[in-house]
Amino acid sequence: MTHLDPVAITIVIASFLIVTLIGFASARWRPAEDPMHLNEWGLGGRGFGTFVSWFLLGGDIYTAYTFIAVPALVYAAGAAGFYALSYTIMVFPIVFIFAPRLWSVSRVRGYVSPGEFVRGRHGSQGLGLAVALTGILATMPYIALQLVGIESVLTVLGVGSTSGNAFVRDLPLIIAFAVVAAYTYLAGLRAPALIAFVKDILIYLVVIVAILYIPGKLGGWGHIFNTSAVHLKKVNPATGKPYGNLVVMPAGEWAYATLALGSALALFVYPHATTGVFASKRRDVIRRNAAMLPAYSLVLGLIALFGYMARAVPAVNADVKAAGGNAQLSVPLLFAHMFPSWFAGIADSAFIIGALVPAAVMSIAAANLFTRTIYKELFKPYATPAQETRVARLASLLMKVGALGFAIELNKTFSINLQLLGGIWILQTFPAIVIGLYTRWFHRIALIVGWAVGMAYGTFEAYRTPGGGQAHFGSSTAPVFGHTTYIAIIALILNLAVAALLTVIFRRIGLQDGYDETRPADYVADPVAPPAAGAKPRTRTPAYSAAPVAPPSPPQHPQHRRY
């Protein structure tokens, strides 16, 4: 169904090489005095201002999910896929409220991952471990989603899809991923932060050109919406129901709202999102970006509309059908059919780089979690910063291998389910992290049990939900009291209910609670320069090495010397 397009492939390879050069060169960007420190490798020196953070967070949050999975869902099922826009609208007010507190306490205490915060706040190694394991587990399908996105683009380019051998077929993907793994290993968060500039500029360029050019060529928006409306009314032979609707029907409103809310709450506790937050230089950077990042949400909304545009191109429909109804090819196919090869090549490059940047950040975030919460807590309490960094580098490689496994194992028809499955898991850490930012009312053991119940229920419910032609893990919504609801939300409510009930019981019987190593002032602190060495947390190595990116700092901040 696709033929090799030499022009487009040349452009994709060229842009990949440029990005690779940037990735390796980024190790010298804002060079650190001591690069072998997790604050450097894992958080880019914790010195990104509004401008860099905007690109990094944007490059990090808007992934192959945005470019491939969401329009694929819109292409196939119509309005239901637009929950993603609703979700990205909601997420920034939520970030605005919670993220500054998490940033402050992590800055003061030198935390590089949410797992450490939870351990310190609730005085519970077990809870920190639970959060770290969940973060790693939930990040894998999210990285896998990036791989599926890259695969879709490569398929449309005609690369590697002809062989029956899985290894040969996926070889371009494996090579690309190995290269990314190499520069991530070397440069840490600096690599995706710098590449994010290329990614975002390409994406904005491609989306603006496409949104101005394609509708005119297809006979206007009226025609685009009408074509989809006609398709969506047709009955899907697999389910016996229409494919979808152009506007969410009353029966679908609850699913739409819970998917959007659940995804928005989940995003903030995803390790890669918190990594982007921790890497900011100042508290204000986060709030300012919460108001400026929605520019990307607008782009996401427009990209979602690509799904309808693709439906209005008969050649795209024919090719999707020929590929066994793989809707994820719809956007790459749209560009292949609507644009000359060279511009299709630019668009494909944008989508591929757009998937590589978040994949890199996610693997770094998971590596930070593993290093500080698992390796250091359980195996090597007195690890030096250099040892930590070495472990984190290796962990980032392992994460990528694990994600490959996920990408091969799970249903790819709707890769969006990969992200939604991750969302179910990660949302179960919400009580320990976000509620923990405000109160320690919940007992630490109650939080652990609540988390376990939420995880077990969410996984079981997702497992037994058929869909997309497979018996298990087919969908992320399940009916509750007659309303189709995102499983993550039900699991979270269950989680909270169990935790609250047990907290009351544990307090009644006087079960001892953990020691809170944070102080109320930590949550509103805004240290402009890195904290002085005196502010190191209990039994930890100094939170900071000298921070080379900050302007020459005043000799000290007496406010931090509270210990």
Next chain:
Amino acid sequence: MAQHAPSGKSPATWGVVTVLLAVAIAGTLCVPIYARYMPKLGAFPFFYWFQLIWVPVAAILCWISYLLLRTKKPTRSGGPRHGGGGAWR
């Protein structure tokens, strides 16, 4: 969502910020508000143009909240912001 007043801002300011952000979230969380075809804007059903317009609306609400909670004037030059003993906000 319970908000404390950590930055020395008055409870009234926090109240306003809470309302602004709640409006930003509610506008897209309450699906029945916009799950309809009419009125159309050009060829766009209400469902689509409302959500696309709500993106900048929510962004502006966040920006106003940011301005309300900000305690220091931003330095235009991007020069060093430490100094002055104002390490806390």
